[in-house]
Amino acid sequence: xxxxxxxxxxxxxxxxxxxxxxxxxxxxxxxxxxxxxxxxxxxxxxxxxxxxxxxxxxxxxxxxxxxxxxxxxxxxxxxxxxxxxxxxxxxxxxxxxxxxxxxxxxxxxxxxxxxxxxxxxxxxxxxxxxxxxxxxxxxxxxxxxxxxxxxxxxxxxxxxxxxxxxxxxxxxxxxxxxxxxxxxxxxxxxxxxxxxxxxxxxxxxxxxxxxxxxxxxxxxxxxxxxxxxxxxxxxxxxxxxxxxxxxxxxxxxxxxxxxxxxxxxxxxxxxxxxxxxxxxxxxxxxxxxxxxxxxxxxxxx
Amino acid sequence: xxxxxxxxxxxxxxxxxxxxxxxxxxxxxxxxxxxxxxxxxxxxxxxxxxxxxxxxxxxxxxxxxxxxxxxxxxxxxxxxxxxxxxxxxxxxxxxxxxxxxxxxxxxxxxxxxxxxxxxxxxxxxxxxxxxxxxxxxxxxxxxxxxxxxxxxxxxxxxxxxxxxxxxxxxxxxxxxxxxxxxxxxxxxxxxxx
Numbered sequence: 001x002x003x004x005x006x007x008x009x010x011x012x013x014x015x016x017x018x019x020x021x022x023x024x025x026x027x028x029x030x031x032x033x034x035x036x037x038x039x040x041x042x043x044x045x046x047x048x049x050x051x052x053x054x055x056x057x058x059x060x061x062x063x064x065x066x067x068x069x070x071x072x073x074x075x076x077x078x079x080x081x082x083x084x085x086x087x088x089x090x091x092x093x094x095x096x097x098x099x100x101x102x103x104x105x106x107x108x109x110x111x112x113x114x115x116x117x118x119x120x121x122x123x124x125x126x127x128x129x130x131x132x133x134x135x136x137x138x139x140x141x142x143x144x145x146x147x148x149x150x151x152x153x154x155x156x157x158x159x160x161x162x163x164x165x166x167x168x169x170x171x172x173x174x175x176x177x178x179x180x181x182x183x184x185x186x187x188x189x190x191x192x193x194x195x196x197x198x199x200x201x202x203x204x205x206x207x208x209x210x211x212x213x214x215x216x217x218x219x220x221x222x223x224x225x226x227x228x229x230x231x232x233x234x235x236x237x238x239x240x241x242x243x244x245x246x247x248x249x250x251x252x253x254x255x256x257x258x259x260x261x262x263x264x265x266x267x268x269x270x271x272x273x274x275x276x277x278x279x280x281x282x283x284x285x286x287x288x289x290x291x292x293x294x295x296x297x298x299x300x301x
Numbered sequence: 302x303x304x305x306x307x308x309x310x311x312x313x314x315x316x317x318x319x320x321x322x323x324x325x326x327x328x329x330x331x332x333x334x335x336x337x338x339x340x341x342x343x344x345x346x347x348x349x350x351x352x353x354x355x356x357x358x359x360x361x362x363x364x365x366x367x368x369x370x371x372x373x374x375x376x377x378x379x380x381x382x383x384x385x386x387x388x389x390x391x392x393x394x395x396x397x398x399x400x401x402x403x404x405x406x407x408x409x410x411x412x413x414x415x416x417x418x419x420x421x422x423x424x425x426x427x428x429x430x431x432x433x434x435x436x437x438x439x440x441x442x443x444x445x446x447x448x449x450x451x452x453x454x455x456x457x458x459x460x461x462x463x464x465x466x467x468x469x470x471x472x473x474x475x476x477x478x479x480x481x482x483x484x485x486x487x488x489x490x491x492x493x494x
Binding site for chain 2: 056059060064068070071121123166167168169239240255257258259260262263265267268270271274275
């Protein structure tokens with residue numbers, strides 16, 4: 001009988017995780033194939049996977065740099081200048097780099113990525129983003145072994161962003177991810193939507209999108225990406241640490257102190273459309289749940 | 302002119318209904334229609350609380366008692382809009398699904414205080430008639446002082462539901478504080494006499 005060393009045996013939970021990872025790859029591949037055939041896609045897709053209209057995606061935004069009302073970003077961002085635009089990747093890296101938007105669009109090919117967006121306020125959209133995995137961009141630098149987290153800093157320009165003239169949030173907008181979250185293939189650098197250039201009100205010229213987290217985690221108009229050793233304090237954590245945790249994964253079982261997260265309203269549906277149940281990790285659990293195995297998600301909200 | 306003023310104020314007070322009807326008919330409620338309707342009536346409830354509270358100061362400033370005859374109607378409109386606000390939340394948004402609703406009222410402080418404000422409006426609406434004024438005598442005034450607490454609860458409801466420091470709820474707060482300060486001045490000068 002062949003003897004195995006204990007260390008050689010894959011623990012069951014990791015094995016299962018591998019299976020679900022493989023499964024999820026298959027699933028996303030098949031979804032991708034399906035999205036290539038719009039008619040088939042349309043007939044198969046359930047109501048909750050129906051694309052939100054371009055108009056709703058671009059006129060109903062939370063982007064406090066341009067004002068706190070949903071219609072403000074569209075109204076106040078039209079003359080916002082996004083050229084020239086540089087992004088620095090720095091912090092706990094061997095050699096910091098600075099890339100212009102032109103360089104980035106030459107280096108990486110944006111593909112269509114259809115993801116659900118769930119806002120912490122209890123509404124959701126389905127958005128056909130254009131983008132690529134953040135891991136590709138981050139692979140341009142070598143993080144030191146001190147690096148544990150990635151911090152994202154949005155642009156600070158109160159002359160152009162009138163919302164920044166008020167202390168609504170701790171400007172510039174700041175967000176963060178754990179390195180494994182940032183390197184996850186679903187974590188996307190967004191450069192466009194609906195096959196077009198990213199509109200200013202949606203975070204042009206470059207933003208990130210993390211489909212399994214509440215929308216505010218996906219920072220817009222990014223100018224700086226920084227590898228850091230300690231967990232960054234995001235702007236929303238500054239504003240109210242009791243309400244906004246670092247992780248902010250979509251979780252119907254953990255209520256926000258102000259509103260329940262069990263259900264959501266789908267943007268674009270009529271007055272009579274009912275709320276729908278919110279899915280754990282916004283429906284991306286197969287892909288991302290393993291990032292949080294063994295963690296108490298009520299405590300790490 | 303003053304004979305028709307009450308009718309005029311009545312039809313003007315229906316303004317929020319005209320606006321929302323127009324938006325419903327011409328499909329102008331925007332991407333989140335349910336939220337729009339709830340917020341619309343919530344905001345107008347606060348405006349009507351402030352209008353109701355403005356009548357006594359206006360009486361003092363203009364030295365005309367004319368204003369007081371609108372006070373009851375404006376107060377009842379406050380209750381009317383508060384009820385639509387609450388019903389659109391309970392019925393339109395949560396479809397009378399009482400389990401999450403009770404959960405919200407008990408756990409979310411902004412809903413708790415908003416719901417409390419609506420409950421406190423009920424005795425005021427019930428005792429608003431001329432007969433009740435006569436029946437309750439001095440107690441009527443005491444009961445109707447609840448409107449100060451309702452005003453504070455209503456504005457807190459708005460402030461607490463805002464994610465950070467928002468402009469609009471602060472405007473409501475400032476106006477409310479000014480209107481309440483008038484009361485302190487009034488009672489002081491009254492006690493001097």
